Every structure is written in C-alpha cells, then in structure tokens.
Amino acid sequence: MVTPRLRPAATVSRLTRVVWAVLLLQLLGCGPSPDTSPPRAITYTFDAPTRELIRLLAEKAKSSVYQDFDRNFKGILVPESLLPYEPFVLGLSTESKIPAVLLLDAPWVQRYGVAGWLHELGRTDIFDRSELVPSVAEAFSVSLTHITGQKGKQLVAVPTYIKGNILFYRQDILKRYNLAPPRTWEELRAICRKVLPQEKSLKYGLLIHSTNVLNDFYPIFWGFGGQVNNDDGQFVLSDKPNAEAFVAALKALIAMQGSIMPGPGALKQFDPGGSLRQAFFQGQTLFMINWSTRMKDLGDLIAKGGGQPPGSLTSFSQVGVAPIPAQAGHPHRYSNIGSFGWAVNRFSVTDPVVIEHAKQFIGVVAGEQFQLLAAETMGQVPSLVRALKKVTNKEVLQVYNDTFAQKDMVMRPRPHSRRINNVLEKVLDEALNGRQTPEAALAGALAELKKDQTSD
Amino acid sequence: MNTSENFIRYSLRNRLFVLAGATFFLCALVILLFFPLLNLTLEGLQNRTINSMQAAAEVEATTISRLLVLEFSSLKGLLKVTPASNTETDQWIKDLLWEKVTFNEIIEGVELIQGQKDAEGRHLTYLFYRREAPELKPMPGPQKIMKSFQGLEKDLINSITTQQRVDNTIQESVNRGPKAEGEMLLRYMPVHVLLADEGAVFWGVAKIGIDTNRMRQLLLIQSQEQTNIRWNIWVEMILSLFISGVLAMSLIYFWVRHITEPLRTLSMVTGALQGAKPEDFDLWLENLKRVDAQGQAEVVVIQKVLERLGTAVPKLGQRLIDGEARACLGKVIARGLPVFQARQAQLQALEQELGHGEATGPAHQTLTLVRARIDMVFDDLSHLWSDPKDQWDRIDVTPGLQRAWRLATIGLPAEVTQHQEFAPLPPVWGSEAKLTLAGLYLLAFAVDLVPPAGELGIKVETSPAGGVRLTVWVSGNPRSDAECQGWLNPFGDPGRIQGSLGPALAAAIASQHRGSLTVAPRESGGAVFSLELPPLAASQEPHEPVI
Structure with a gap:
C-alpha cells in the first residue's frame, strides 16, 4: 500500500500562511515607509532665448513637458554684469551643487570640462553623442582621462544649435x-x-x-x-x-x-x-x-x-x-565655434535622481521640437541630426550643408x-x-x- | 516517602503554579533579550547620528569656507602681492584675516596660500590661527611668511593649483586627525580673483580651519543621553517586568486556586476514606456528595463514580459480613459433624437398649445427658444461625460468648487443652447477636491456629475501665507483630487477601460498639486476641421515668 504523501500539501499550506503573514504585516505598518519626500526640482542657468522658445512651445505644442517647465526646473538668473567675471568658476571650483545644469559657451565648456567640473553625459546615458552633428559634438567633448581614467573624449555639454x-x-x-x-x-x-x-x-x-x-x-x-x-x-x-x-x-x-x-x-x-x-x-x-x-x-x-x-x-x-x-x-x-551648450555640474550629481532630472531637462531644452522651432523662427542651425532632417528653412539648410557639413570642416573653440x-x-x-x-x-x-x- | 508531602509537591495546583511561573520567567527572559538588541540599535543610532553630524559639520565647514573664498575673490590686491613686498595690500589682507578669525568663533584659522611657488618650493602664505588649545602658544597676529608644505597636504595644494578645484579624496586624508595648529576640521578651497576683463583668475588656495569643539560637545552630550536612555529603559523594563510579574502571579494564584478547588476538595474527601472507620462511611459519603464540582466535568464524573461505589460498598460489606458469619457457622458445624454423628449413634444405641418404657438408672441418665447435649448444640446453633433483629440494648455478653465457646470447641481433638474462665460481667451497650458473632469469629480463627496438642483458652472478665474484656489465646508457632496486624487488615495487600476475615470483622464489631480489638503474639508462641468493650455511659444507665 502506498502511503499518501502529505508533505507537499503541508508545505503549500505553510507557504500560504507565510504569505498571509507578510501581507498582514504590511497592513500592520511593517511594510516600506511611504515616500514622503517632495519631488525635487533642479536648478539651471536662466537665459532669455531659451525661455522664449519654451514659452512658444508651451503655447504651440500644448505639451505638459513645456507647460510644467517652471515647476520642474528652477532657473537662476545670471545678471549680465556678472558674466564677464565668470561667476560659476567660484562655485564649481569649490564644489558647489548649484546650479545643477549650466548653459556654457564652448570655450567655458572646455575649461570646466578639463577641470573635471562637468559630468560626462554619454557614459551616464544622459545624452547620446551620436545624435549630434559630429563636428559640433567634438567641440563639446573633452578628455577626462585624468579624472575618470577613461581614454578618449567625453561629451560634457549638449549644444542646442550650431554657430561658428x-x-x-x-x-x-x-x-x-x-x-x-x-x-x-x-x-x-x-x-x-x-x-x-x-x-x-x-x-x-x-x-x-x-x-x-x-x-x-x-x-x-x-x-x-x-x-x-x-x-x-x-x-x-x-x-x-x-x-x-x-x-x-x-x-x-x-x-x-x-x-x-x-x-x-x-x-x-x-x-x-x-x-x-x-x-x-x-x-x-x-x-x-x-x-x-x-x-x-x-x-x-x-x-x-x-x-x-x-x-x-x-x-x-x-x-x-x-x-x-x-x-x-x-x-x-x-x-571658431560660438554655440552654447547645456552641461551638468558634476558636484550636483549626488544621487541618480539628479541624473534623471538633468536628462529630462536636456531632453526638453535641446530636444527636437525645441531645435526645430529655433531653426524656423531664429534661423539657428540645429545640432541634432534628426532635427536637421526635418528642417524646412532653406537658409538654415544652406548654412549647414555648405559649411558645417563639409567633410574637412573642424569646429574648434577659442582658448578659454x-x-x-x-x-x-x-x-x-x-x-x-x-x-x-x-x-x-x-x-x-x-x-x-x-x-x-x-x-x- | 511522605504521601502528604508528595501530594503538596505534585498537586495540580502546585504544578500549575510552577508552570505559570516558569512560563512567566521564560517570557521575561525573552523580553530581557531585547535589551542587548536595544543596545545594538542605540549603538547603530549613535553611529548614524555621529556620521550625520560629521557630514553636517563638513557641509557647514564647506559652506563657511566657500563664503570666505567668495569674499577673497574680490581681493584684487592678491594678484599684486609678492614675497618681497610689504605694501598696504599685505597689511590689508592680514587685517582681514584677523577680523575673520577673531570675530568668528567657528573659524579657528585661515591660511591664504599663493599657488605659485618659489625655487625652493615655498609658497607665499598669509596665516592666522586663534589657537585656543591650551598646549599651543597664542599667535601674536596674522603673518606673511614663505611656507613649505609636505606630504598629502603638499599633494593637495599642488592638485588644487593644477586643477583649480577641491579634490575630496585627498582632502579627507589631509583633514583626518589632529593638526599641528590644533585639532580642527580643515577645508582647502581654490581662490579665484574675479576681474572684469580677464574673468576668474586663479590665485591660490585658502586653507580654513573650522572649530570642531562644538561637534565634540554634541557627541559627548549625545553619548551621555544615550547612556541615560539605556539606563532608563533598563530600569523601566525591570520595573514593568516586576510589576507585571507580581500582577500575573497574583492573578494566576487566584485563578489556579479557583480552578483547582473542586478537584482538591474531592481529592481530600476521597483521601479521608483511607483513615475512615466503618461508622464514618456514611459521613464520608455525605461529604463526597457535598463536594462542589463548580461545573467541572472531570470532577463531576469522578464524584458520581465515587458516589456509586460509596453506595455499593456498604451493601457489599454487609453481604460479606453475612457470608462470613454463615461460613464461620458452616465451618463449626462441619468440624462438629463427627461428634454429632457419634452422639446420634450413641443416642440410638441407648434408646434401643432402654426401649420405650420409662426407665431409670445410669443408662437413662446418660441418655438424658446425651439428649441435653444435642439439644444444647442445636439451641446454640439456632441462636447464631437465625437472623436476629439487630437490637441494641443493655446486655450481658456472657451467654452469647459461652454459646460461641461451645460451638467453636466442638470437635476439637482431645489432645487440645481447653481453658475457659467466665467471670461475672457488668452489662454493656450493644447487640448481643453481633458480639456473640465477634466472639465466634475470634474463637473459630483461634481453633484454626491451634496445633494438635495445643492450648486454646477464653477469658471473659471486667476490664479495668469497668467494661468487658474478652481474651482469646491460642498456643502454637511464634507470630510476629506484622502478622498479627495483618489479620486485622486483610485488605492491606490487595494481592494477598487471606482466607478468614474473622479477626477483621470482630474488630469492626468491637469498633462499632466503641470498643477495640488488639492482637499480639504470645511469648510462648501463638497469639492473644483481646477485645474490650467500654462500660455503659451514664445515658445508657437505667433510670426511672420522670412523671
């Protein structure tokens, strides 16, 4: 006679009890504490053209990304009188976390990048360098070997347009x-x-x-x-x-x-x-x-x-x-490149949330819609390859095709x-x-x- | 082993007490195990607090340093200073350092180190430390010197000069531990001078010492607080355990008492049966019925079964006594049967010899004597065999005992020497039939013990107390006290119940008459049975009716 094997049933019963106990513990307050921390906004350097384009996009595109821009990102207005003094050198050299995202002229990108003050964007998936026109991407890349140990140049800022x-x-x-x-x-x-x-x-x-x-x-x-x-x-x-x-x-x-x-x-x-x-x-x-x-x-x-x-x-x-x-x-x-690019302050990156927010911000202010609008209204040459394919402004395309797209063209920033x-x-x-x-x-x-x- | 002690030790109530106490102490032990866990938790909390305080202090130090550096960034004069110069700018910088260090309690000292170094590797340095540490001499005032830096600090300053930014990895290693300038938290920051036409121009490094005494005091306070918390919690735990223990044990005591009371009472009532006399049996049964079971099913079942047994046992006892009396008489008759037959034959022979005529002479006297003896035997038997009414009265026990003697000794071998001594006796209160049976039981038992050429005797006399004493003795083998006591307690060993219950029943009858029966070995062998009956009580004395 074969004795019925009760062990599996008993195991299942025990397992069921354990599952119930765990569920009840959750009800009793033993579960993870609710995340009560408020959503954090990142700070960026405020500039008028960007603000104007965001305003236009908020009106035109009716997209929440642009309409909620001010809620998610806090702009820091830099008085023009301060710009000649390069005020952010003081902050970044002393590892200040503010601002998290900076709009920098190409030579400043070189200076800040080589000093190790900027976060590499490609390696951390904030921005893929291959989306940019190669000549302008090169101008916004620096060697961080002395900091990260990685050979080759790393993209440290995302230009919103090509100017030279x-x-x-x-x-x-x-x-x-x-x-x-x-x-x-x-x-x-x-x-x-x-x-x-x-x-x-x-x-x-x-x-x-x-x-x-x-x-x-x-x-x-x-x-x-x-x-x-x-x-x-x-x-x-x-x-x-x-x-x-x-x-x-x-x-x-x-x-x-x-x-x-x-x-x-x-x-x-x-x-x-x-x-x-x-x-x-x-x-x-x-x-x-x-x-x-x-x-x-x-x-x-x-x-x-x-x-x-x-x-x-x-x-x-x-x-x-x-x-x-x-x-x-x-x-x-x-x-001589005159573009400005968005860079991420290395010292502000204290947790992955900052990286995610910076990625969202750059996706908004250097995104396809943004650059297309700038191309059509301001005649700016987009830096994104996919935006260039959609541009209808003939003059913009002429400038790009006849100059920046030339094979022997090298865009280089002046000494910082x-x-x-x-x-x-x-x-x-x-x-x-x-x-x-x-x-x-x-x-x-x-x-x-x-x-x-x-x-x- | 003392049964009473065992009962107390192993009673259900005590066991429940012990188990409840053990359970409570086990729980208390488990609760007390939380104390080491609490210690660990507090230690973890302390570590986390220390770490967060250190982090906060470092953030504060960085903020203060950054604010100072921002202020230094406006010192355009820094770009013009040289080791050899002694200008107003130098004095202005030194005065500024004095103000910052003297009037800011948290800033222990400041060094402004020019990034550019001379051929000997020395840096132009403006420095001032407040030096509150007792082992250090106070610094007279801000100084401008050429200073060499060594080790990690040198690496850090070179790194800042090259990259113009703080390197936290090196900075932390430099900041760790006490410093030559005193124990403080040091912060190194690059100093850029802001110029409108050239932007932020790197000048050198600001080394800023932040007072950590405040943090140490906070850590000390926190440590003391944690010790207090630990002691308070310990005392509270012990106190709460003590109080809860007293409460729990008190409640458990009353609950256990309440729950076990019916079983304890039933147990005591049942146990009382062991020492109870037959006349106490009715009282015992009454007590058993009065036990309050309080609805406890187990107690009710045991109580009912005991009641049924208690009701059945007296009837069985009566049947046993009746049976024993008949058995005893049967045994007497069986033993005297040859004598009866011989006397019957003798009677027939005498009747044939004498015929039916009226005769006189010795034969006729013998015939008369034989007839009288036979009649007496039958008369004695008829008295004992009959089931007389159990009447209690003032009686003389002598006739009954004489009948018992006559019947018991019928058929004894001629070699057995018989002694009888019946003295005049005072009346006693009792049942004549039962007392006669008691005598017969003793005598029949003694006859069974008497050897072929032994002695058997009976003596009835007035006891010293004024009652009646019946003594039956028998010769024979030496007997022990235990053996003699065993005759009185035939059920002492349920595995070995002896054949005759005579002594036990005689003792029961004596006890019923408030008398006693003792059995003792005879010095010359055999045993002596002594049955004493009390004298009449005053209430049992005859008195004239009051009219």
Whole structure:
C-alpha cells in the first residue's frame, strides 16, 4: 500500500500562511515607509532665448513637458554684469551643487570640462553623442582621462544649435564668373584679383571684423596649422610650429590689406556693430567672415528692402556660404565655434535622481521640437541630426550643408583664457594697424603671457 | 516517602503554579533579550547620528569656507602681492584675516596660500590661527611668511593649483586627525580673483580651519543621553517586568486556586476514606456528595463514580459480613459433624437398649445427658444461625460468648487443652447477636491456629475501665507483630487477601460498639486476641421515668 504523501500539501499550506503573514504585516505598518519626500526640482542657468522658445512651445505644442517647465526646473538668473567675471568658476571650483545644469559657451565648456567640473553625459546615458552633428559634438567633448581614467573624449555639454564663423560670399557674382568658392587663401586672392577689377561696385574683396578680430583670426590661424593650447589645455603657442603659423596667418592678412581687405586706416569704419554685414548687404565686398547666425540678419535686411543703395542684395540666392579658407595643403578648414551648450555640474550629481532630472531637462531644452522651432523662427542651425532632417528653412539648410557639413570642416573653440585672448587681441590690433610686425607682435604677446606663470 | 508531602509537591495546583511561573520567567527572559538588541540599535543610532553630524559639520565647514573664498575673490590686491613686498595690500589682507578669525568663533584659522611657488618650493602664505588649545602658544597676529608644505597636504595644494578645484579624496586624508595648529576640521578651497576683463583668475588656495569643539560637545552630550536612555529603559523594563510579574502571579494564584478547588476538595474527601472507620462511611459519603464540582466535568464524573461505589460498598460489606458469619457457622458445624454423628449413634444405641418404657438408672441418665447435649448444640446453633433483629440494648455478653465457646470447641481433638474462665460481667451497650458473632469469629480463627496438642483458652472478665474484656489465646508457632496486624487488615495487600476475615470483622464489631480489638503474639508462641468493650455511659444507665 502506498502511503499518501502529505508533505507537499503541508508545505503549500505553510507557504500560504507565510504569505498571509507578510501581507498582514504590511497592513500592520511593517511594510516600506511611504515616500514622503517632495519631488525635487533642479536648478539651471536662466537665459532669455531659451525661455522664449519654451514659452512658444508651451503655447504651440500644448505639451505638459513645456507647460510644467517652471515647476520642474528652477532657473537662476545670471545678471549680465556678472558674466564677464565668470561667476560659476567660484562655485564649481569649490564644489558647489548649484546650479545643477549650466548653459556654457564652448570655450567655458572646455575649461570646466578639463577641470573635471562637468559630468560626462554619454557614459551616464544622459545624452547620446551620436545624435549630434559630429563636428559640433567634438567641440563639446573633452578628455577626462585624468579624472575618470577613461581614454578618449567625453561629451560634457549638449549644444542646442550650431554657430561658428564662416565665409560669406556673393554667390551670384561667383556664378557669373563661373567660379567656385575658395578653399585656400590663394584661391580667394585669385578670385578677388579676377573679379574686383571688373565689378566696380565691390570696394573690398574680403571683410573681417575690426573689433574682436581674434574671433575671425583663430580659424585662419588654425588653417595654417597653429594652436594656442593643445588638447590638454596647455599653452603651446610658443612652440615653433605654432609661432610660425601665427606669424604666417597674420602676414597673410596683412598682405591682403589695402588691396583685398581695407587698409589700416579704413578699419575704423567697421568698428560699429553691424557695419560688416551692412557692407556685405550693400554689395561692398565679395567675401566676409562672420558668424553663421548673420545669415538670418542678412535675410532680415533683404526683407526690409527699399532705401538701399544700388548693388544691394535683393535675394538670398545672391548669398553663398563656405568654410573659412585654409593654407594650401592643410587638410582641414576651421570655424571658431560660438554655440552654447547645456552641461551638468558634476558636484550636483549626488544621487541618480539628479541624473534623471538633468536628462529630462536636456531632453526638453535641446530636444527636437525645441531645435526645430529655433531653426524656423531664429534661423539657428540645429545640432541634432534628426532635427536637421526635418528642417524646412532653406537658409538654415544652406548654412549647414555648405559649411558645417563639409567633410574637412573642424569646429574648434577659442582658448578659454581671457588673459590669452586679451593679449593676442591686443597684439593683433597692433599688427593689423601697422604698429608692429607680426614677429614683434607675437614676441610681445609671448613675453607678456610668460610673466604670469599661473595663467590657466 | 511522605504521601502528604508528595501530594503538596505534585498537586495540580502546585504544578500549575510552577508552570505559570516558569512560563512567566521564560517570557521575561525573552523580553530581557531585547535589551542587548536595544543596545545594538542605540549603538547603530549613535553611529548614524555621529556620521550625520560629521557630514553636517563638513557641509557647514564647506559652506563657511566657500563664503570666505567668495569674499577673497574680490581681493584684487592678491594678484599684486609678492614675497618681497610689504605694501598696504599685505597689511590689508592680514587685517582681514584677523577680523575673520577673531570675530568668528567657528573659524579657528585661515591660511591664504599663493599657488605659485618659489625655487625652493615655498609658497607665499598669509596665516592666522586663534589657537585656543591650551598646549599651543597664542599667535601674536596674522603673518606673511614663505611656507613649505609636505606630504598629502603638499599633494593637495599642488592638485588644487593644477586643477583649480577641491579634490575630496585627498582632502579627507589631509583633514583626518589632529593638526599641528590644533585639532580642527580643515577645508582647502581654490581662490579665484574675479576681474572684469580677464574673468576668474586663479590665485591660490585658502586653507580654513573650522572649530570642531562644538561637534565634540554634541557627541559627548549625545553619548551621555544615550547612556541615560539605556539606563532608563533598563530600569523601566525591570520595573514593568516586576510589576507585571507580581500582577500575573497574583492573578494566576487566584485563578489556579479557583480552578483547582473542586478537584482538591474531592481529592481530600476521597483521601479521608483511607483513615475512615466503618461508622464514618456514611459521613464520608455525605461529604463526597457535598463536594462542589463548580461545573467541572472531570470532577463531576469522578464524584458520581465515587458516589456509586460509596453506595455499593456498604451493601457489599454487609453481604460479606453475612457470608462470613454463615461460613464461620458452616465451618463449626462441619468440624462438629463427627461428634454429632457419634452422639446420634450413641443416642440410638441407648434408646434401643432402654426401649420405650420409662426407665431409670445410669443408662437413662446418660441418655438424658446425651439428649441435653444435642439439644444444647442445636439451641446454640439456632441462636447464631437465625437472623436476629439487630437490637441494641443493655446486655450481658456472657451467654452469647459461652454459646460461641461451645460451638467453636466442638470437635476439637482431645489432645487440645481447653481453658475457659467466665467471670461475672457488668452489662454493656450493644447487640448481643453481633458480639456473640465477634466472639465466634475470634474463637473459630483461634481453633484454626491451634496445633494438635495445643492450648486454646477464653477469658471473659471486667476490664479495668469497668467494661468487658474478652481474651482469646491460642498456643502454637511464634507470630510476629506484622502478622498479627495483618489479620486485622486483610485488605492491606490487595494481592494477598487471606482466607478468614474473622479477626477483621470482630474488630469492626468491637469498633462499632466503641470498643477495640488488639492482637499480639504470645511469648510462648501463638497469639492473644483481646477485645474490650467500654462500660455503659451514664445515658445508657437505667433510670426511672420522670412523671
């Protein structure tokens, strides 16, 4: 006879009792305590354009993401008077947790990133670098090997648009002469020599800024193979190849003065803001180095139309854009990037919730909808690849396709040291105004910078 | 083993007391086990509190340091100082340090260390420490010196100078333990000077000492509080256990008493049967009926069964006494049967010899004597065999005892020497039939003991107390006291119930008449049975009726 096995039934019964006991314990208050902590909002640096776009999206998209923006994210207004002092250096260098998310100019991203103050975004899944246009993603990446031990560059900020200085040219004139936009300075000079004598309305072959000329000079300098700082942020301008490139680039500009560019005496007339694009709009120059965002300004001027002198632009089709030329034989052409990007304060990341909130914030202010609206209303070039595919603004696409999408285009931020930039700006001014030779100007700059051993 | 002691020790009530007490102490022990757990919990709480206080102190130190650094960031003069200079800027910086350290109790000291170092690795340093520690000499005032840093501190300052930010990993290792400047929490912060045209320009490091005495005092207070809490909880636990123990034991005592009372009473009533005399049996039965079972089923069942037994036992006893009397008479008759037959034969022979005529002479006298003897035997038997009414009265026991003697000695071998001595007796109060039976029981028992050529005797006399004493003795083998007492208690060993219950029944009859029966061994062998009856009480004396 087989004895019935009661053990399984008893086990099941016991298990049932245990389950009931656990459930009852929950009812008795032995369960996990309810999460009573209020939802935390993260802080970010407040800026007007972002706020305006968020407002527009809240009205248009009717999305709760944008409508509840102020509830979820607290903006910190930075007075403009403080910006020159780089106030966040104090906070971040002392490991302050505020603000959690910062809108930083590209050079600041480099400085803060190398110092280890910014959180790497790709490795922590806050943002996937492959969603960005590669050239702009590279400009917002830094090497964190000395902090994280990981080789290669890490994305530390997400740009919301692409801005850099580029070469504007009269597309209609070059077409008329069946000329392609120049890739080298020699080509530019050749075009000018050919066109200028025949186009009497053109006063200049090339115009660059007379104030803050350093911004225009850097891509030219880089196109000659020079660097002020290396990738680790160390000052290398005094190295021979860089010094020679500096002098060569400066000499190239000086050589064009008086024939292609305005001479030292004529530079003053371009000091007022907007005078450069006005001159281009009025048809005074064949080429102009300016920020890519000036395309929208030119469009506005063309749209205004009447009352302008003869030869002024009447259509966007007359405007062409290309990367700033480089020295013959150099593989890349450069743009001094002027984009701002959202970065995460490394010291604010005290728990995963902060990372999640930062991810949500960046997803909102650098998202597809945001960038598309900025492209259509402000003429900004999106930094997201998928946003670029949906852009309908022809001028934006023209700027992107003809400049930033070029294979040899490299976007690079200027050196973050204000002291270096100030000194170089000063010596450039001296040289372009004929008060110093390029060699003497460089030597003077290096001597002045060497005095400060602790310069960053 | 003392039965009474055992009863007390093993009674249900005491067992319940012991079990309840043991259960309570077990529970108390389990509750007391919480004390070590409480200690562990408090220790964990203390550790967590210490950690959180330390973290809070560090946050506070960082905040204070950051505020100081923010203030230093406006010192544009810092960018102009040199080791060799002794300008107003130097004095202004020193004065600022003096103000910060002197008027802020929580700031123990400040060092402003220039990031740039000279060829010997020394840094231009402005420093001032309040130095409240008794083992340290007070610092005269803020100083500007060239200072060398060593070990981890040197690494930290170099790291800050290179990266221009705090490195918590190194900072914590530098901050741990007492410092040469006194025991304080040190914070190292990079100092940037803010310039409108150059931005935030790195200058050096601010080393700020934060007073930790306040935190130590808090820790001490917390430790004392925890000790107090521990003692209070311990005392409260002991007190509550004591009170609850007293309450529990009191309640348990009353409950157990209440619950076990019916069983205890029943047990005592039942136990009383052991020492009860036959005449107490009715009283015992009455007591048994009076036991209050209080509805306890077990007690009710036992009580009912005992009542049934108590009702049946007297009837069985009566049947046993009756049966024993008949058995005793039967035995006497059986023993005297040869004598009766011989006398019958002698009687027939004499009657044939004498014929039916009226004759006189010796034969005729013999015939008359034989007839008288036979009649006496039958008369004695008829007195004892009959079931006389159990009448109690003032009686003379002599005739009955003589009948018993005559019947008991019928058929005794001629070799047995018989002694009889009947003295005049005072009257006693009792049942003649029962007392005669008692004598017969003793004599029949003694006849069974007498050896072939032994002695058997009876003596009836007035006892010294004025009553009646019946003494029956018999010769024979030496007897022990235990054996003699065993005759009186035939049910003492339920496994060995002896054949005759005569002595026991005689003792019961004596006891019924407020007398007693004792049995003792004879020095020359055999045994002596002595039955004493009390004299008449005053109320039993005859008196004239009062008219």
